[in-house]
Amino acid sequence: MRLTNATVQVVLALLDDTVDVHYGYDLGKRARVRTGVLYPILQRMLQEGWLEDHWEDVDASRGRPPRRYYTVTDAGRYHLVGMSEQARVDERFAALIGFVGA
Amino acid sequence: VNELVTWMADWRHAAPTAVVFVLAPSLLIRLVIRAWPRGDPRRPELLAEFAAIPVPKRLMWVLGVFELAWQEGLPQRREQSVLWPNPRRLPGGVWFGAIAVDVIGIAVVDSRMTQVSFAISALSMLPATVWHVRATYAFADETAGLAEDMANLTKHLEAESLRTPDAWTDATARVAIDARKPLGAPVPHLRELAQAVIDDANRQYVERLTEQYQREMQQIWRDFDEKTNMIEAQLIEDLEREGADEATIATCVGSHRLHVASVRPAR
Numbered sequence: 001m002r003l004t005n006a007t008v009q010v011v012l013a014l015l016d017d018t019v020d021v022h023y024g025y026d027l028g029k030r031a032r033v034r035t036g037v038l039y040p041i042l043q044r045m046l047q048e049g050w051l052e053d054h055w056e057d058v059d060a061s062r063g064r065p066p067r068r069y070y071t072v073t074d075a076g077r078y079h080l081v082g083m084s085e086q087a088r089v090d091e092r093f094a095a096l097i098g099f100v101g102a
Numbered sequence: 103v104n105e106l107v108t109w110m111a112d113w114r115h116a117a118p119t120a121v122v123f124v125l126a127p128s129l130l131i132r133l134v135i136r137a138w139p140r141g142d143p144r145r146p147e148l149l150a151e152f153a154a155i156p157v158p159k160r161l162m163w164v165l166g167v168f169e170l171a172w173q174e175g176l177p178q179r180r181e182q183s184v185l186w187p188n189p190r191r192l193p194g195g196v197w198f199g200a201i202a203v204d205v206i207g208i209a210v211v212d213s214r215m216t217q218v219s220f221a222i223s224a225l226s227m228l229p230a231t232v233w234h235v236r237a238t239y240a241f242a243d244e245t246a247g248l249a250e251d252m253a254n255l256t257k258h259l260e261a262e263s264l265r266t267p268d269a270w271t272d273a274t275a276r277v278a279i280d281a282r283k284p285l286g287a288p289v290p291h292l293r294e295l296a297q298a299v300i301d302d303a304n305r306q307y308v309e310r311l312t313e314q315y316q317r318e319m320q321q322i323w324r325d326f327d328e329k330t331n332m333i334e335a336q337l338i339e340d341l342e343r344e345g346a347d348e349a350t351i352a353t354c355v356g357s358h359r360l361h362v363a364s365v366r367p368a369r
Contacts, residue, residue, distance in 0.1 A: 025151040025163075036169030039144070043174070053143070056150075064153035065146055 001044060001083070006037045008087040008096055011080050014051075014072055021069040042070060050076030127152070127160040134167050137175030144175065330362045 001007060013031035014022060028038045045051045052073055056066040072080060087093040131152045135145045148167060155163050337358055341351045 023151070023154075024147065025154055034169065035163065035166035036173060039170050040174055055146075065150040067150045067154070068143060068147040 001048065001079075003083060003086060003090065003093070005093065005096060006031075006033045007041055008083070008093050009033050010038060010041045011083045011087070012096070014045075014070075015077075015080055015084055021071050023067045023069050027070070045076065046070075048076075048079070049073060050079055124157060124160075127164045130164045131160075131167065134164065134171050135175075137171035137179055139179050142175075142178065326366060330366075334358055 009031040010027070010033060013027055016030065019026075019030075024035075024038060024042070027042075028035060031038065033041075042051065046053060050073060051070045053068055053070050055068055058066055088097055131148065135148050138144045152160065152164070334355060337354060338351060341354060346354075
């Protein structure tokens with residue numbers, strides 16, 4: 001997967017250890033990427049096997065439609081960490097590092 | 103922004119505010135998720151996300167989903183839809199995007215995926231169309247109306263033909279149609295498709311019978327040749343034992359061969 005600003009922002013948000021499971025809106029807010037950019041990235045990561053998705057329990061959703069949650073797989077963590085390390089040493093992304101996940 | 107907030111805070115503007123920030127996003131999201139094919143997980147996912155978004159932010163978020171629908175939903179929908187690049191007009195028919203409805207209620211749909219045309223019931227098409235875009239850009243699922251149509255076709259075939267091969271299933275009917283419907287050919291109606299399949303099946307039946315006949319005839323010829331050769335060998339052996347000379351043996355063998363030729367089955 002190519003390193004772009006949006007990808008790096010999503011990668012860093014996914015690696016945020018304070019969040020166990022991720023869902024689209026929250027992830028987009030933390031990564032500060034548009035909806036039209038976020039979901040295609042998530043879709044590619046799902047296809048690569050870096051993420052797994054599952055649906056929220058109906059009981060837990062409290063009346064609203066159940067959310068689709070994303071969790072990082074072991075293989076995904078390996079690749080995402082690799083990408084974040086690459087981004088940290090790449091000057092193009094210097095401005096991005098530090099704010100995502102804060 | 104301040105003026106907008108002040109305007110919205112005025113109770114007299116409650117109705118337009120509710121329409122713009124509550125009703126419109128709710129309607130729009132339900133509309134835009136239809137860009138994804140039926141059953142796609144993105145549909146419920148986006149609905150669930152929408153419910154979690156604070157009301158003032160919903161309108162902008164929904165506008166962002168339009169971008170996603172354009173990039174992700176519509177391409178998927180196009181891949182799975184039955185549309186065709188060269189619309190053809192039926193006599194007396196009216197076209198709604200990709201669907202033509204003629205005066206006797208038959209819709210004609212060409213499949214982008216299978217490069218094949220189908221004449222199917224317009225009524226069976228309706229549940230598969232997306233109502234809000236049908237007038238300009240009609241979508242239909244890949245199997246829209248087709249299952250029912252194939253069942254009708256099979257029934258028609260069974261009723262028409264006394265020699266229904268066991269292998270006639272929806273799948274073979276579909277293959278038969280695919281084989282004889284290159285893109286751009288005239289669109290046949292169900293009866294013509296059924297007749298074509300029946301003709302094809304009858305032709306195959308005759309071919310099978312011919313092959314079987316030829317196999318049996320070859321066996322008969324082989325048996326006949328084998329027996330006549332044995333008789334000829336026995337005849338020569340008997341003549342030699344009785345002390346016949348070569349000329350006599352040749353005459354007898356020649357006579358035997360003439361007789362064999364006269365009774366031999368024709369090839």
